[in-house]
Amino acid sequence: MRDSKLEMIYIERWLNLGILLILIMITIGGITRLTNSGLSMVDWKLISGAIPPLDNQDWLDTFDKYKQFPEYKKINKNMSLGEFKFIFWWEYLHRVWGRLIGLCFILPYCFFLFKGYISKKLNKKLIVLLLLGALQAFFGWFMVKSGLVDVPDVSHFRLSLHLITAFSIIGYIYWILMELKGVEKNFSKKINRASLILLIFLLIQICYGGFVAGLKAGYFMLDQNNFIKTIFGIDSTKKSIDIFNNAIDIQAFHRLFAWIVLITSLYIYKISRNTFAQNVSKRILILVSFQILLGIITIISRVKIEIALIHQILAVLLLTQTLRIFFISNKKFQ
Numbered sequence: 001m002r003d004s005k006l007e008m009i010y011i012e013r014w015l016n017l018g019i020l021l022i023l024i025m026i027t028i029g030g031i032t033r034l035t036n037s038g039l040s041m042v043d044w045k046l047i048s049g050a051i052p053p054l055d056n057q058d059w060l061d062t063f064d065k066y067k068q069f070p071e072y073k074k075i076n077k078n079m080s081l082g083e084f085k086f087i088f089w090w091e092y093l094h095r096v097w098g099r100l101i102g103l104c105f106i107l108p109y110c111f112f113l114f115k116g117y118i119s120k121k122l123n124k125k126l127i128v129l130l131l132l133g134a135l136q137a138f139f140g141w142f143m144v145k146s147g148l149v150d151v152p153d154v155s156h157f158r159l160s161l162h163l164i165t166a167f168s169i170i171g172y173i174y175w176i177l178m179e180l181k182g183v184e185k186n187f188s189k190k191i192n193r194a195s196l197i198l199l200i201f202l203l204i205q206i207c208y209g210g211f212v213a214g215l216k217a218g219y220f221m222l223d224q225n226n227f228i229k230t231i232f233g234i235d236s237t238k239k240s241i242d243i244f245n246n247a248i249d250i251q252a253f254h255r256l257f258a259w260i261v262l263i264t265s266l267y268i269y270k271i272s273r274n275t276f277a278q279n280v281s282k283r284i285l286i287l288v289s290f291q292i293l294l295g296i297i298t299i300i301s302r303v304k305i306e307i308a309l310i311h312q313i314l315a316v317l318l319l320t321q322t323l324r325i326f327f328i329s330n331k332k333f334q
Contacts, residue, residue: 156214
């Protein structure tokens with residue numbers, strides 16, 4: 001006799017594992033970026049690319065391939081084989097972990113589908129999830145390719161697209177889990193609209209976080225001796241602003257927009273007090289506050305890897321909690 005509750009538990013654990021694996025992937029991606037390792041593997045081979053250099057000659061051949069591309073010629077011309085191995089292993093881990101995630105999604109999905117654990121409604125959502133995973137892999141290749149032509153750095157637009165897609169996949173899985181678990185819901189038009197605005201603001205902020213990472217804008221400070229410029233990112237002396245390509249302006253926008261996110265989260269907390277959404281709104285406010293603090297510390301510390309990674313992970317948690325308050329207050333999902 002089939003136990004549908006047990007089947008759902010298996011599926012929920014599988015999806016939770018997926019979130020964990022993607023979160024680790026985002027962390028590895030952050031380390032890869034911060035250690036300038038992302039362009040160390042200059043080709044993209046799905047199967048054979050999973051096998052690293054096995055002996056010294058393999059390493060020399062791989063290093064020789066790297067030497068033919070702009071990053072070595074313009075930046076790392078004095079790099080030793082040992083230094084190359086360090087950046088290679090981070091990018092290799094990044095790509096292998098991506099393959100592992102693919103297997104951890106596809107194989108259990110096929111098993112659950114074969115066993116009849118997946119309903120038609122859920123199956124449609126899982127197919128979308130698998131397609132998003134494939135799209136993310138393509139964006140990864142698309143991003144790396146941009147740094148192998150003339151400029152020895154990836155496009156900050158493509159990096160941000162890659163990052164946003166990873167966050168979106170986690171958010172989509174989290175949404176599916178809330179539906180499967182039957183998270184208790186109540187309707188509040190006011191809270192729902194405010195949470196939707198916050199969700200949009202968060203996506204913009206994550207996008208600009210990608211821009212900051214892509215342009216290494218976190219290493220720029222507008223004025224180390226001016227509190228207003230350092231904390232709020234405001235420089236009234238500038239006559240023109242480019243928030244799409246100028247690293248300093250992008251970083252300034254990212255910092256200033258963080259305060260808009262904070263104000264929005266404060267408003268949500270205010271209107272959610274003594275309601276069903278109070279606890280979630282409190283978590284959101286705490287996470288936003290910590291995010292701003294970590295953002296400031298990240299800049300002051302000259303982008304210390306550990307702090308930058310925590311900043312990135314908290315962004316994932318903040319996104320899921322914002323999705324949660326939007327979900328529980330949305331009449332459409334009653």
